[in-house]
Structures are given as structure tokens and as C-alpha cells.
Amino acid sequence: MNKFALITGASRGIGKAIAREFAAGNYNLYLTCKNNIAILNDYSKELENTYKISCRPFQCDQSSFDDVKTLFDNIRDLDVVVNNAGISKFGLLSDMTVDEWHEIMSSNLDSVFYTSKLAIPFLLKKHSGTIINISSVWGNVGASTEVAYSTSKGGINAFTKALAKELAPSGISVNAIACGVIDTDMNREHLTSEDLEVLREEIPADRLGTPEDVAKLALQLSQSPSYMTGQIINIDGGWI
Numbered sequence: 001m002n003k004f005a006l007i008t009g010a011s012r013g014i015g016k017a018i019a020r021e022f023a024a025g026n027y028n029l030y031l032t033c034k035n036n037i038a039i040l041n042d043y044s045k046e047l048e049n050t051y052k053i054s055c056r057p058f059q060c061d062q063s064s065f066d067d068v069k070t071l072f073d074n075i076r077d078l079d080v081v082v083n084n085a086g087i088s089k090f091g092l093l094s095d096m097t098v099d100e101w102h103e104i105m106s107s108n109l110d111s112v113f114y115t116s117k118l119a120i121p122f123l124l125k126k127h128s129g130t131i132i133n134i135s136s137v138w139g140n141v142g143a144s145t146e147v148a149y150s151t152s153k154g155g156i157n158a159f160t161k162a163l164a165k166e167l168a169p170s171g172i173s174v175n176a177i178a179c180g181v182i183d184t185d186m187n188r189e190h191l192t193s194e195d196l197e198v199l200r201e202e203i204p205a206d207r208l209g210t211p212e213d214v215a216k217l218a219l220q221l222s223q224s225p226s227y228m229t230g231q232i233i234n235i236d237g238g239w240i
């Protein structure tokens with residue numbers, strides 16, 4: 001019997017690569033995105049045909065509890081949750097509007113609470129399963145001009161450690177993957193190719209990370225013993 005994984009924000013970037021890795025690992029998938037549902041529909045069909053799994057795409061704004069509740073009305077079984085959906089915003093904190101602050105917090109942090117809250121009953125029933133939160137090295141050390149983003153990811157790290165303690169007696173693991181610079185739209189939208197080149201020079205591994213690097217780690221984490229829990233695992237090429 002195939003296991004079931006929910007991966008949020010799977011239409012692009014890291015979430016898309018995680019979806020392929022889990023499909024190749026014989027998981028049936030529930031995938032979400034906020035806007036690009038046509039792309040996600042096509043991608044889901046491709047994964048179903050290539051890997052002979054079931055893959056259901058949903059348009060769901062993970063920052064809306066109503067949307068997440070509707071998503072869970074369609075979920076029948078769950079073994080793995082990857083809370084990946086997120087956004088970033090660059091700029092000085094003093095220039096940030098209150099609405100922008102709340103948008104980052106609700107997209108990056110409230111979303112993780114909503115999805116985890118509704119997923120936990122499925123995992124408790126099985127006395128097994130794993131929650132993987134996609135975080136950032138900025139959640140560990142903070143970044144200038146990304147104060148709100150760093151705060152949201154620091155919140156995810158604390159959420160991960162606390163929930164891991166709450167769920168360990170039930171055999172459920174909760175871990176976070178703290179990414180360095182991964183080559184996706186998120187960075188390409190804000191950074192020039194010169195900026196990315198400067199970043200590459202700072203990274204001991206001498207390259208940006210790929211979504212596939214993160215995806216491989218996510219699948220490995222889902223296969224780790226449940227005793228490994230409450231960890232924030234950096235994947236940054238030795239950068240931070």
C-alpha cells in the first residue's frame with residue numbers, strides 16, 4: 001500500500017521538486033498552490049503517468065484557515081506533511097507596511113499551524129508519521145532587510161521543536177529543513193544574476209542549492225526513525 005503525503009506550495013521551486021521525489025518514492029500525493037493551479041494540474045497528471053501514483057492538486061491559500069479546512073475535507077489518509085508554501089519580501093523594516101508584515105506571517109507561519117493542526121488527527125490514528133517544515137537559515141541567524149521573513153522562519157523553528165515534544169509520545173516526528181540559497185523564483189524575483197554570483201562566491205560548496213537537493217533531504221527525513229525529531233537541519237552548502 002502506498003503512503004500518502006501532503007506537500008504545500010508544489011507548483012514551483014522546492015515544493016515541486018519535493019513532489020517528484022515523493023512520487024518516485026511511491027507516495028500518493030496531495031499537492032497545493034495559491035495561484036498557478038493550471039500548472040499544478042498538468043504537473044499532477046505528469047507525476048501520475050510517470051510514477052503510477054495518485055496525485056490530487058488543490059488551489060488552496062495556506063494562509064486562510066477556511067481554505068485549509070476545505071482542503072482537508074478532501075483528504076482521506078496522511079503519513080507525511082511537508083509545510084513548504086511560503087513567500088519572501090526584501091526591504092527595510094521601517095518601510096514595511098502592517099499589511100505586508102501580516103501577509104508574511106500568515107503565509108509562512110500561520111499556514112504551518114493550520115496545516116499541522118488538521119493533519120495531526122490523521123497521524124495520531126496511525127501512531128506514526130512525520131511533519132517536515134521548510135525553514136530558512138535566516139530563521140537561525142536573522143537577515144538584514146528580511147526581518148519579517150527571518151521572524152516567520154524563526155517561529156517555524158520554535159514551532160518545530162515544541163510540537164516535536166508534544167507528538168513524540170505518539171510516535172510522530174516533527175523536523176525542519178533550514179535552506180540556504182536555493183535556486184528558485186523566490187530569489188530570481190529579487191536578486192540580479194550579479195547578486196546571485198556574489199552569493200555563490202560566499203558559499204563553500206561553490207554553487208547555489210537546487211530544489212532537488214532539498215527534495216532528497218525531505219524524502220530521507222521522512223524515512224528516518226521517529227526518534228529523530230525536533231531537529232532544524234541546515235542545507236546550505238556550508239554557507240552559514
Ligand code: NAP
Nearest residue numbers: 009011012013014033034035036062085086179182184186
Ligand atoms: P517559490 O519558487 O516562490 O515557490 C513558492 C511556492 O509556494 C509556489 O508553489 C506558490 O504557489 C506557493 N505558495 C506561496 N504562498 C502560498 C500560499 N499562501 N498558499 C499556497 N501556496 C503558496 O519559492 P521556493 O523558493 O520554492 O520556496 C519554498 C519554501 O522554501 C518557502 O517556504 C521558502 O521560504 C523556503 N526557502 C526558500 C529558500 C530559497 O533560497 N529559495 C531559502 C530558504 C527557505 P503559486 O505558484 O500558486 O504562487
